[in-house]
Amino acid sequence: MTIASICRPSRSPWDQPMDRFFRIFPCLADPGRRSSLCLKLALVAIHLIYAGVLFLFDGDLIENTKKEPLYTALYLLLFVVTLIQYFATSLSSPGYALDAMQAINERNAVYRKAPETSNQPASSRNGSFVISMEGNQTGRNILGSPSASWSKLVADLYPFSSSIRTWTCTYCNVEQPPRAKHCHDCDKCVLQFDHHCVWLGNCIGQGNHCKFWWYLFEETALCLWTGVLYISYLKAHITRVWWQDAIMILLLITLAVCLIFLLLLLLFHSYLILTNQTTFELVRRRRIHYLRGIPERVHPFSRGVRRNLYNFCCARNTIYRFEPLPTSEEIEEKSRPYTCSDVVTCRCC
Template sequence: MVLMWRKCRCGVTVFVRTSHTVLCLGVAVSLLVKKTALRTALVEFQDPAYGLSYLFVLLFSLAMYFLACLVDPGYLPLQNGTWSRVPNNNSDEEHGDEEEGMADETRALDRTNRQRPCDYCEIRQPMRSKHCEECNQCVRKYDHHCPWLDVCVGERNHKFFWIFLLSMSVLILWSLHITRTAMVHELLWSDWFSSNVVFLIDLAILLPSGFVVGGLVSFHTYLMVRGLTTWEVVSRERISYLKKLDDDHNPFNEGCMHNVLHFLASMNTRHWESIYSRRVNVKQAGIV
């Protein structure tokens, strides 16, 4: 069963990532084949800087896409070849929580280090981690499982995902401009359609993609500046370390500049428990 699941996931992954690559390259090739500003600049070599700049943005966006796909999002590691299992002892502190139900995040919250047991992996999750049922692993600073990457977005690859969205937004806007200016005007509708059918296909790809990517890059820019994750925004009322705080209180907000700097420049995972403890009165939060 596990082997079949892995083969299925592998097939989906190859299909998704191949589809993205084909769509990106297909639009670019169509703009090079037809009479466009890109063809004039690159193929006819009238403005090579313009054409090479477009190709750079295209290749850069693809590179960021595959970095976001292939970089470990922050899967919780194995210890000595096995998962770090939740201790199974009879202490009053942990046993009471187990009796009340480990599925309840608030009751299962460890009273000492605020690490929540995962019901699937049976490991202690660091704060801001969550189990992804698609990947079947726990992810540090879990944001969401992206179907277009077919991988989780977490602490280690979130910045690459954001850079990919930003570069893809630039590429889509640039491609839309080239497509719009290249459309041919004809007197007859049939002649107009015949002359512009390739551009219409490009528009059918670019316009909905532009709305989706533009919305995502705006939302994830907001998350980056505020020091939040999609999971925390969407499920705040169900997250044990957030739901008893005031709605406008974000314990992980270190200021816009620090949030952006850590998001884009940090290469290591952070100890969110200590950051949380410095900004929250634990007693008032109802955790101890």
């Protein structure tokens, strides 16, 4: 036995099979991805357990399904749609600042190659993406020039009187527009960053916040419907088999806790949508440089309830939306107390 073999750390019998496994599936070599995959499998398993126990124990539900299959078919449809929405949200892009910057550069390259007589508008399309500007501020036509670079676009999103003109990320070296934040889990800057969801293994941002809300809505409805079925079973079979009742009661208590959490989360994100805020902006408002000095009761990016709902629900996922910071005059206007005439004219809408 040589000295090198003595000094070499002992390897577990599992190390060689795991190394071979990681060579076949290199994406799972990252501990974060393995953790995300395990959480996804656990969530799917929890759904299957709740539905499986219900159909396994409740014989009356099977009989009613044979007589009236529509009720059970709708429940199973919601079950499948919820899981599909979960994976669609987890695999969707939240909208990365680096992708938007590349889209701007590609757009500029197309305009440099295109003839001067081209009829394509400057803020129109380039391939599969569309770039749009929120707000209507005089003298701030950011995309009016075909050669508008990413740096100029980001700089013009801040008020001219602001001391902070650009904010460059120290991790990915990308100039961040307002509402963008670097996610350390994804290692990218996310446009309109909301939060990083551990259960989804993905960031929630401008590109998938709508999908995330619909997933919460469907998951809440599924939990509520499952709870009703569990309660119906317990009412009819509470004194038959004690161990089945114990399992159903334990699952029902866990389901009730999850339902309360999901309902509160759904209401919270509904409030964020109506006021055009993000979780990060609401929780860390005092630490965000572009929100300092703005009263807490003022929502600087809100365009009214109807406009906020329209932008959230109807805006295409291929659009990169850049919202400029409001000027001091706009902040003063938003800070003005509501009067009776404002209520009649639907100022908040």
